[in-house]
Structures are given as C-alpha cells and as structure tokens.
Amino acid sequence: MNVNGLRAAVKKGYLDWLAASPADVVCLQEVRAVEEQLPADVWRPAGWHAAYAPAAVKGRAGVALLTRREPDAVRVGFGAEEFLGSGRYLEADLPGLTVASLYLPSGEVGTERQAEKERFMAAFLPYLVRLRERAAAAGREVLVCGDWNIAHREADLRNWRANRGNAGFLPEERAWLGRVLDPAEGGYTDVVRALHPDQEGPYSWWSYRGRAFDNDTGWRIDLLCGTPGLAGQAVKAYVERAASHAERWSDHAPVTAVFDR
Amino acid sequence: MNVNGLRAAVKKGYLDWLAASPADVVCLQEVRAVEEQLPADVWRPAGWHAAYAPAAVKGRAGVALLTRREPDAVRVGFGAEEFLGSGRYLEADLPGLTVASLYLPSGEVGTERQAEKERFMAAFLPYLVRLRERAAAAGREVLVCGDWNIAHREADLRNWRANRGNAGFLPEERAWLGRVLDPAEGGYTDVVRALHPDQEGPYSWWSYRGRAFDNDTGWRIDLLCGTPGLAGQAVKAYVERAASHAERWSDHAPVTAVFDR
DNA sequence: CATTCAATG
DNA sequence: CATTTAATG
Numbered sequence: 001m002n003v004n005g006l007r008a009a010v011k012k013g014y015l016d017w018l019a020a021s022p023a024d025v026v027c028l029q030e031v032r033a034v035e036e037q038l039p040a041d042v043w044r045p046a047g048w049h050a051a052y053a054p055a056a057v058k059g060r061a062g063v064a065l066l067t068r069r070e071p072d073a074v075r076v077g078f079g080a081e082e083f084l085g086s087g088r089y090l091e092a093d094l095p096g097l098t099v100a101s102l103y104l105p106s107g108e109v110g111t112e113r114q115a116e117k118e119r120f121m122a123a124f125l126p127y128l129v130r131l132r133e134r135a136a137a138a139g140r141e142v143l144v145c146g147d148w149n150i151a152h153r154e155a156d157l158r159n160w161r162a163n164r165g166n167a168g169f170l171p172e173e174r175a176w177l178g179r180v181l182d183p184a185e186g187g188y189t190d191v192v193r194a195l196h197p198d199q200e201g202p203y204s205w206w207s208y209r210g211r212a213f214d215n216d217t218g219w220r221i222d223l224l225c226g227t228p229g230l231a232g233q234a235v236k237a238y239v240e241r242a243a244s245h246a247e248r249w250s251d252h253a254p255v256t257a258v259f260d261r
Numbered sequence: 262m263n264v265n266g267l268r269a270a271v272k273k274g275y276l277d278w279l280a281a282s283p284a285d286v287v288c289l290q291e292v293r294a295v296e297e298q299l300p301a302d303v304w305r306p307a308g309w310h311a312a313y314a315p316a317a318v319k320g321r322a323g324v325a326l327l328t329r330r331e332p333d334a335v336r337v338g339f340g341a342e343e344f345l346g347s348g349r350y351l352e353a354d355l356p357g358l359t360v361a362s363l364y365l366p367s368g369e370v371g372t373e374r375q376a377e378k379e380r381f382m383a384a385f386l387p388y389l390v391r392l393r394e395r396a397a398a399a400g401r402e403v404l405v406c407g408d409w410n411i412a413h414r415e416a417d418l419r420n421w422r423a424n425r426g427n428a429g430f431l432p433e434e435r436a437w438l439g440r441v442l443d444p445a446e447g448g449y450t451d452v453v454r455a456l457h458p459d460q461e462g463p464y465s466w467w468s469y470r471g472r473a474f475d476n477d478t479g480w481r482i483d484l485l486c487g488t489p490g491l492a493g494q495a496v497k498a499y500v501e502r503a504a505s506h507a508e509r510w511s512d513h514a515p516v517t518a519v520f521d522r
Numbered sequence: 523c524a525t526t527c528a529a530t531g
Numbered sequence: 532c533a534t535t536t537a538a539t540g
Contacts, residue, residue, distance in 0.1 A: 004540080005525045030540085032526060059526040060539075106540055113539085149540095207540095208523040251524070251540085265531080266534050291531085293535060320535040321530075367531055374530085410531095468531095469532040512531085512533070 002029040002103070002147045002205070002222060002252035006062075010042050012249035017240075018045055023256060024068045025094070027101035027145040031062035031087070053077070053101075055087030062087040063101040063146065067094060078131075080123040088120070091131075096261075097230070098135050102146030107167035114167055117149070121176045128186050132227055141230035144188065147205075147252065148223050152177045152190070155200050156220040168221060180225060189231035191224040191257045192239075202239040205252045213245060222255045233259045263290040263364070263408045263466070263483060263513035267323075271303050273510035278501075279306060284517060285329050286355075288362035288406040292323030292348070314338070314362075316348030323348040324362040324407065328355065339392075341384040349381070352392075357522075358491070359396045363407030368428035375428055378410070382437045389447050393488055402491035405449065408466075408513065409484045413438045413451070416461050417481040429482060441486060450492035452485040452518045453500075463500040466513045474506060483516045494520045 003009040006028070018026065026048075034054050035043050044050045048066040053076040055061040065074070071092035077084040078091075091100035104124070107117035128144065135142045150173045154160040163169045180186035196202065203218025212218065224237070236258040242248045264270040267289070279287065287309075295315050296304050305311045309327040314337040316322040326335070332353035338345040339352075352361035365385070368378035389405065396403045411434045415421040424430040441447035457463065464479025473479065485498070497519040503509045 008525060030525090057527095108540090210523085212523095269534060291534090318536095369531090469534095471532085473532095 001026065001254040002250060004030050004250040004252065005032045006042065007033050007038060009249045010038070013247065014249050015042065015045070017249065017254070018066075021254075021256075025099050025145075026066040027099070028064040028066070029061075029101060029103035029147045031064050032059050033062065034058075051090060051092055053087050053090035056085035060087065061103055063090045063103050065090055065092050065099065065101050067092060067099075069094065078124060078127040080120070080127075083120060083123070089124075093140065096140055098131065098140050098142045100131075100142070100144040100146070102144055102148065104147060104149045106149045107173075109165065109167050109170070117167070118172075121173070125176065125179060125186060128180060128188065132187055135227070141227045142188075143191075143224060143226040143230055145222075145224045145255075147221060148177065148225075149221050150174065150177045151219050151221055152181070152193075152223075156203075158200075158203065158215075158217040158219075168219065183228075186225075187227065188225040189228050191226050191231050191234050192220075192237040192255060194231055195234060195237045195257075202241070203253075204239050204255050208251050213248065216241075222252055224255060224257050230259065230261075233261050235260045262287065262515040263511060265291050265511040265513065266293045267303065268294050268298060270510045271299070274508065275510050276303065276306070278510065278515070279327075282515075286360050286406075287327040288360070289325040289327070290322075290362060290364035290408045292325050293320050294323065295319075312351060312353055314348055314351040317346035321348065322364055324351045324364050326351055326353050326360065326362050328353060328360075330355065339385060339388040341381070341388075344381060344384070350385075354401065357401055359392065359401050359403045361392075361403070361405040361407070363405055363409065365408060365410045367410045368434075370426065370428050370431070378428070379433075382434070386437065386440060386447060389441060389449065393448055396488070402488045403449075404452075404485060404487040404491055406483075406485045406516075408482060409438065409486075410482050411435065411438045412480050412482055413442070413454075417464075419461075419464065419476075419478040419480075429480065444489075447486075448488065449486040450489050452487050452492050452495050453481075453498040453516060455492055456495055456498045456518075463502070464514075465500050465516050469512050474509065477502075483513055485516060485518050491520065491522075494522050496521045 049070045050066050051074045052064045073093040075091050078089045088103045105117040105120050107114040151157040151169050180188055201220050203220050204222035206213040206218040234257050240254045310331045311327050312335045313325045334354040336352050339350045349364045366378040366381050368375040393403055412418040412430050441449050462481050464481050465483035467474040467479040495518050501515045
C-alpha cells in the first residue's frame with residue numbers, strides 16, 4: 001500500500017484502515033518520514049512488528065513492513081549500491097515466506113529519473129531470480145508487494161492509448177515486467193491478475209488531477225508478485241477502492257490477497 | 262498592510278476587508294504573486310486603481326498601491342540598482358501627495374539577509390531625504406507606508422528586553438529609524454506615534470508561533486511616515502487588530518490614518 | 523493536484 | 532507557525 005506520505009495518511013484515516021485490516025502482513029510505500037516525525041503508535045502500531053527502510057533524502061520514498069509476528073530476519077536493499085539508501089526495498093523472512101515491500105522509481109520520460117528507473121529495473125530483475133532460488137533452497141515462498149510503477153498490459157490502465165509514450169506504460173517497461181512474470185525467467189506470478197484474468201484493472205492508483213478517481217481513470221501498478229507455489233494458494237484478491245472521495249487517504253488504494261496455506 | 266501572500270489573504274477575508282475600507286489609498290506589502298496567479302477582481306478590485314511592483318523571484322516580497330483616483334505618475338524602486346527588482350518599493354503621485362508602499366527587508370542577525378537589510382537602509386535614507394525635497398519643490402506632501410521591519414523604541418514591541426539582539430530591534434536599526442524620524446535629517450513623522458505618544462504599541466504584527474496574537478505579544482513595525490505638513494493634518498490613526506483569531510487574514514494587521522485636508 | 527522540503531518571514 | 536516554491540509523484 002502506497003500511503004503517499006504517512007504523516008498525511010494518518011490525518012486522513014490510515015490508522016482506522018489499519019485497525020480494521022485482517023492482514024498478517026502490510027507493506028507500505030512512500031512513507032516519506034522518519035521515526036522522529038511520527039507518534040509511536042503510528043510508527044509501531046500496537047499488535048504489529050514494524051520494519052522500515054527510510055530514504056536518506058528527507059521526505060522521499062521510504063518503505064515499511066508491518067507483520068503480526070516478528071520476522072526471523074529483515075534486510076534492507078537488494079544489493080545494488082546505488083539504491084541502498086533510497087528507501088525502495090525491504091524484505092523480511094517469516095516461517096516459509098520471504099515478503100518484500102518494493103517502491104520502484106516512477107520515472108519521467110526524457111529525464112534522469114527515467115534513467116534511474118531503468119537502472120533499478122536492470123539490477124532488480126536478476127535479484128528477483130536469485131531471491132526466488134535462495135528462498136526455494138530454504139523452503140520459503142516469496143511475495144514481492146508494492147508500487148511497481150508499471151502497468152503491464154492494456155487492461156491495466158484506463159487510457160492505454162493516450163499513455164503509450166508515458167512513463168509507466170513504455171514498451172521497455174512492459175517488457176521488463178513481462179520478464180519478471182515469465183515462468184522461464186523471473187518466475188513470479190501476478191497474484192491479482194491470476195485470480196482475475198479477464199477484468200479491466202482492478203486499478204490501484206488514480207491521479208489527484210481532474211476527476212480521475214470519480215471516473216475510475218486509474219492504473220493497476222501496485223502488484224503482489226509471488227512464487228507459483230504461493231500464488232496457487234491465493235483464494236481471494238481485491239483492491240480496496242474507497243467508497244467515497246472523503247475516505248481516500250492516499251492516491252493509491254490497498255491491494256490485498258488472501259492465501260489458504 | 263502586509264498581506265503575507267495575497268493569494269492566502271484572499272482565501273481568508275482580504276476582499277471583505279477591502280470592500281469595507283473607507284480608505285482613499287491602500288498600500289500592500291508581501292503580495293507574493295503576479296497578475297496571472299490571481300483573479301482580475303483581486304488584482305484590480307472594482308473602484309480602485311492598482312499599481313504593482315512584484316519581485317523578480319517568484320513568491321517573494323512584492324508591493325502594491327491601490328488608489329481610488331488614478332495616480333498622475335507611478336515609479337518602481339528608489340534608485341538602488343540592487344533593489345530594483347526586489348518588490349520592495351513603489352510610489353505614486355496624487356494631487357498634493359506622493360504616497361509610497363515600502364517593504365523593508367526583514368533581516369536575520371549573522372546572515373547575508375541582515376547585510377542586505379543594512380544595504381537597503383543605507384541607500385534608502387538619503388533617498389527619503391531627496392524624496393521629501395523633491396516633493397516639497399513640487400508642492401507635494403509625502404507619506405511612506407509599509408512594513409519597515411524595525412521597532413523604533415521599547416514601547417514598540419512587547420518583549421523588548423528579550424529582543425535586544427534580534428533583527429528588527431538592533432541598536433543600529435533603531436538608530437537608523439531615529440534618523441528617518443529626525444527633523445534635522447530624514448524629517449519624517451511617525452503618524453501613529455505622533456497621535457499616540459504614550460501608548461504601548463499599538464502593535465501591527467504578531468508571530469504565528471505560540472499564542473503571540475492572543476497575548477498581544479506583538480511589534481509595531483508597520484509605520485506611516487509622513488512629512489510634517491501632512492502628519493499635522495492627521496486626526497485619527499489606528500491598527501485594525503482582528504477581534505478573533507478566525508478573522509485574521511495575515512500575521513500583520515492594517516494600520517490606518519485619517520487626514521483632514 | 524497532493525505531499526514533502528527549503529527558504530523566508 | 533504560515534506562505535510560498537521546487538521536486539516528486
């Protein structure tokens with residue numbers, strides 16, 4: 001769940017959502033804060049173990065993992081030196097599962113930020129493969145949750161034609177995500193899409209501009225990518241699109257999956 | 262009247278205040294906007310002629326003059342090249358009167374901004390003398406209105422002891438303002454103080470921090486400095502301290518004088 | 523269009 | 532502590 005600033009999200013209802021959540025694991029992106037900036041009951045909510053990977057630059061990025069049981073291990077970053085302090089990747093080992101919170105750079109065509117996104121993608125795919133192999137050797141499934149900032153296919157955003165040249169739906173980005181999901185390469189499964197193969201969306205992000213949310217002009221860029229063994233256990237997956245504009249506490253909505261294990 | 266951002270002031274009631282104002286001339290400081298950023302009825306209110314001197318840097322400073330009758334001439338700046346595009350000085354000729362809107366730099370001890378304030382003061386005092394002489398030769402009185410960012414005497418701020426080392430109440434700043442008001446040098450009269458010689462304040466600025474406004478912990482730094490002929494015609498002078506915090510639309514309050522001419 | 527930040531005040 | 536901008540999204 002990309003909270004678009006945890007401090008702002010708290011003011012608008014994040015804690016109510018969390019209190020009502022039945023989840024065992026919650027992955028946050030765009031926390032955009034450090035511990036000193038938030039009350040303890042936000043940073044370490046009662047009933048949860050919390051791990052954070054803040055960005056070195058104040059007010060930027062930042063990912064977190066909230067788990068009901070204490071992880072056996074927590075690791076920040078995925079090996080690429082450039083992104084170690086960028087607040088974009090955090091993983092934790094739980095019994096039989098490695099779960100990760102990912103915030104892939106959003107990019108902007110023709111800028112250095114797009115080049116950064118591409119460097120991230122280039123380094124991250126081989127890591128995903130190693131992660132899967134390592135986890136398999138340890139008897140663990142893997143679930144990488146977060147804001148991938150890429151819509152894979154035309155069904156994953158409302159206006160795919162108008163967005164063909166835009167960051168998030170570039171051919172090279174879509175191809176890269178295809179490799180992540182290719183059984184012969186990345187080997188991950190898009191859990192929500194696997195359960196809803198023929199649906200438009202469900203979208204998980206809507207621009208704040210115009211009437212994007214009201215018109216459901218959104219993108220499905222928040223993905224839960226799991227190893228096939230885990231993905232096969234998914235029995236339900238859904239996006240918590242807020243019923244009203246007043247209830248929105250981020251420009252993203254929570255994406256949830258339920259596993260029967 | 263320092264509006265602390267005309268766009269913010271509009272949202273909080275500036276236009277209501279202006280509509281109710283009986284003034285012939287209104288001097289604004291810290292407009293912090295250019296024409297394109299505001300609706301026409303704010304930038305050029307019905308019934309007023311408006312002249313602006315915006316700062317070259319976006320969102321900074323900016324002074325304005327609203328006059329019920331059209332000025333015979335409008336001039337931006339006071340001759341100092343450094344401050345020409347700084348949005349800090351604007352004057353207009355009306356029949357028998359030159360009126361100016363001034364926003365003197367606020368300064369901060371030990372910083373370049375304090376050095377800038379001092380350069381402004383050094384260049385501005387001789388200008389004030391020339392202005393008075395030129396106006397006298399043309400049969401005009403002078404009134405320089407605005408945020409001088411200096412409290413002249415102990416009665417001009419609530420906590421003068423605690424502020425002895427702070428910008429706005431430094432000995433050299435107070436001495437400089439004394440020279441502006443010295444009959445033998447600047448030759449200007451502090452119109453409000455002349456009518457209220459024995460009063461604490463009246464303050465015209467209160468910090469947004471703490472309870473400064475509620476406790477009237479303010480500063481009298483917004484001055485109307487006039488040539489003696491004009492100052493002698495002042496029959497009333499007052500600060501419109503808002504009755505409640507909700508009515509405040511700036512951290513300053515309007516300072517008004519009524520002249521019988 | 524919303525969230526941060528830094529600079530200014 | 533409020534207003535702006537800039538960068539980011």
